[in-house]
Amino acid sequence: MVNASLADAMRALLKAQSTRVALYKEFDDAFKDFLNTTCSAEEYQLVCTTVTQGFQEVSTEIQAIEAQVTAGRPDIAGLIRQLQNLEKDKLYMTCRSQILTIEARETDKDLDEPIQDLKTSLETTLADITEVWDAIREEATELAYA
Numbered sequence: 001m002v003n004a005s006l007a008d009a010m011r012a013l014l015k016a017q018s019t020r021v022a023l024y025k026e027f028d029d030a031f032k033d034f035l036n037t038t039c040s041a042e043e044y045q046l047v048c049t050t051v052t053q054g055f056q057e058v059s060t061e062i063q064a065i066e067a068q069v070t071a072g073r074p075d076i077a078g079l080i081r082q083l084q085n086l087e088k089d090k091l092y093m094t095c096r097s098q099i100l101t102i103e104a105r106e107t108d109k110d111l112d113e114p115i116q117d118l119k120t121s122l123e124t125t126l127a128d129i130t131e132v133w134d135a136i137r138e139e140a141t142e143l144a145y146a
Helices: 003-035 041-070 074-106 112-144
Strands: none
Touching (some): 003 041, 003 074, 074 112
């Protein structure tokens, strides 16, 4: 892959990841609003559906970028695969944490320990995402100046 098209792919990846971050913010904001009762269950579900569709679109776009760079730069493709796997884990833990938080509020179950365990795992995953993302941005910067 020529450096120019690889640089274009990396710019597309940066844009897609920015979209993913914005989707997470929308998801988190809706959950907080739901917990504070400023967002109805129906509104929260609508946001969840919309955000899920957005996550699927971003993931598909990033998978295409990964495929595009695999032949020329398998190292970068590997970083992209790591990012995708970590983001998948992050989404699972985020959803599971939200579900348990809602369940704890609506029942008499004490779910503090599993919720805290998920939050701890999520913090580790976020640190791993940051590490991989920093490596990807470093590669993108080097390509931009190559």
